[in-house]
């Protein structure tokens with residue numbers, strides 16, 4: 001089936017849309033930011049200009065675009081470990097955010113399928129990691145639907161937004177026998 005979304009690099013003109021969905025308190029709840037201004041979004045988008053996807057030690061921020069309308073409905077970040085970090089060259093970390101109006105329609109699942117295809121296909125990575133707050137049920141469900149599993153048996157205790165909480169690491173590894181296996185699991 002044709003995907004309803006596509007990914008592309010964030011551009012400066014995306015800043016108003018990004019600020020709009022990232023400043024929603026429900027969307028920000030388990031994210032690293034509290035408030036999110038237009039200036040924050042402009043900085044994020046401008047930083048992508050000239051960023052070569054896959055550069056060690058950087059995040060590539062991509063827009064999630066609704067194919068039907070061209071609207072930017074969310075964003076996703078792909079972090080490439082630095083040269084002195086574990087997983088350098090072979091693994092990435094991701095984060096995904098969708099505007100609240102677009103939740104509950106399977107659009108995040110399709111976006112994640114695009115990310116997996118990019119990571120295991122064009123970028124030829126072997127594993128994708130994501131860190132999720134233990135209370136962020138929709139994010140955990142999204143990852144599990146795509147075939148991710150928890151890495152390790154115990155959640156990590158973290159001080160987050162003024163309170164103690166827990167977070168889990170999730171991982172999806174590319175099947176070495178059939179690199180498309182993990183991708184098809186996400187569809």
Ligand SMILES: CC(C)(COP(=O)(O)OP(=O)(O)OC[C@H]1O[C@@H](n2cnc3c(N)ncnc32)[C@H](O)[C@@H]1OP(=O)(O)O)[C@@H](O)C(=O)NCCC(=O)NCCS
Nearest residue numbers: 027030095096097098103104105106107108109138139142
């Ligand atoms: C994490 C996040 C992207 C998940 O979004 P989501 O809307 O739950 O995920 P999907 O778009 O895949 O939609 C799945 C839901 O749509 C339903 N759905 C409807 N039509 C569907 C379709 N065609 N295909 C698949 N699912 C569909 C599913 O049943 C599911 O509903 P349920 O949650 O009641 O079981 C979203 O909650 C979000 O942006 N949160 C804020 C940012 C955040 O915390 N990100 C995590 C950081 S890693």
